[in-house]
Amino acid sequence: MAETCRAGSSAGFAWALFEEWRQAGLPAKESWILHALGVLGDDGTVRRLTPVLRDWPGEGAHHRAVEGLDVLAAIGTDVALLHLHGIAQRVKFKALKVRAQEKIAEVAEHLGLTAEQLADRLVPDLGLGPDGTTVIDYGTRRFTVGFDEQLRPFVRDGDGRRRKELPAPGARDDQELAAAERKRFTALKKDVRTTAADQIRRLEAAMVAQRTWTAVEFGALFVDHPLVRHLAGRLVWLADGADGTTTAFRTAEDRTFADVTGEAFVLPGNATVRLPHPLHLGEQSAAWSAVFAEHGILQPFRQLDRPVRRLTPSEADSNRLHRFEGCTVPVGRLLGLTKRGWERGEPLDNGIERWFSKRLADGCHLVIQLNEGIWVAVVGEYSDQTFETVWLDVAPRDHLGSRHEYPLRFGELDRIVASELLADLEEVTAR
Known part of the structure; x- marks a missing residue:
């Protein structure tokens, strides 16, 4: 049927059936209608379906939402996979988020890529030409x-x-x-x-995680992309040469490169490229800030003027951050950290989430014990949360006072990870 229909008409027909199915209360015996979107749907279907999938778990239709992830994967266009990746990164329902991450990992593995490498390649050009128009x-x-x-x-x-x-x-x-x-x-x-x-968020995360790209990947994914190149031109990049040299540079509108003095820079074909944190740039951060100010360049996120924080000697030798213990934080501000990779704890007795955590490395998590805890049924019931204990653990779990071994120490953390962690905690506990 799809071959004999005008472009978009079969997708429109499938969506009309889908809306009728939703109005009828999503009867299980007619669930084939949802999967028909995967056969007849297009990018327009993806844009309509994604908000529905995001809401379904809150409407008691988690199973349908998981099936909807299969529909996005079946449509399989760059836009469909981009939306699937978006759900994997940002959705308030944890179970759906985890399943989306698994689905992205399946697609990436099939292509011989990591999930982030796949996401790099899924940034749509939206039909724009090489000149971005x-x-x-x-x-x-x-x-x-x-x-x-x-x-x-x-x-x-x-x-x-x-x-x-x-x-x-x-x-x-x-x-x-x-x-x-x-x-x-x-x-x-x-x-x-x-x-x-989405790309601003991903670029910031890439800077913190110190992801690298080959020179060829950098050219194809950033410099030559009709949209991403605009974001790339508002950031400082670092080229690590095979000979051990390291050069900070920026990209100009004509897609050439320049160092901090304005001299032309030729990116070696065997170099790797990354986004430097201020801890890597050191005193060059101020010089680059002056260059960007001179050219009127506004950064898409805080890179050059990003806060840099350091552990005290006693904190580096400990698995506790006593300076944040006893702080009281509005629950809304605390939940805002989920946009930066923090996660809510598992609901325990009476549906109370007693901890908040962030994965810092394999087998290493920062855990915050909360008082009173977040009540899943009514998040605002306990509007303020007190940080009882803030500690490092091998996995998110309840209270430091229980009988566990705590071999991890903050001094073992990467300095960028530690700086970002302290900046998050200082911001959320600020009065």
Whole structure:
């Protein structure tokens, strides 16, 4: 059937059936309708389905949400896999998030990649050309649409003049074509905002995790990508040469590279590239800040002026952070840490989450014992949470006072991991 239908019509038909199924209360005997989206669906289906999947666990339909992950994988386009990866990274229902992570890992393993390497390759170009623009065709009029360094849309008319926004279709325009093209422009702007937010988060996480790319990967995934190159140009990068040399550089609008003095830099083909933390740049951070200020470059996240924190000698020799114990924190501010990789504890008696944690390395977690704890049924019931104990453990679990061995010490942590951890805790406990 799909081969004989007009583009998009089979996807529209499948979605109409899906909506009827939802209205009927998701009857199990008709669940084939959900899976039909995986056969007939397209990128538009993905954009409609993803918010539904994110909400289903809260509506008592967790099983359906898990099935929906299979639908995204079955559609299999870059956009579908990108949305699947987004659920794996950011969804409030932990079980769905874990299953999405497993699904992404399955796809990545099949391709011989890690989940993050797959995500690098899934960043959509959204139909933009190599120069980062696309043409909106009204029939009698054509407009060039692109995005500036902050990924804000701009429009130029047929004479190259810049307009404030895309105009509404006029009487002389092809009404059907113009309406479709205007709809495409609206979807494009939304997709760019979503893509930019996701990539900013991923780039910041890559800096903290010290991920590296080959010179070839850096060129293909960052410098030449019609959207990501704008973000890459607002950051400082570090090239580690095979000869042991290390050079900090930035990318210019013409895709050339320059060091902190403005001298041209040629990236060696055998180099590896990473995003440096201020702890790597040292005194160069101030010099790079001056360069970016001179060129009016606003960073997508705090890199050069990022807070740098250090453990005290006594903390480095301990598995406790006493300075944060006894602090009282609004529960909303605490939950905000989940956007930075922190996780809520398992609900225990009466559905109370008694701890909060962050994985720092394999077999190493920072755990916070909470008082009164977060009540799953009514998160705001205990509006303030007191940090009873803050410690390192091999796994998130209840109270430090129980009989366990605690061999881990903060001094064993990577200095960037320790700095980021302390910055998180200082921010969340600030008055």
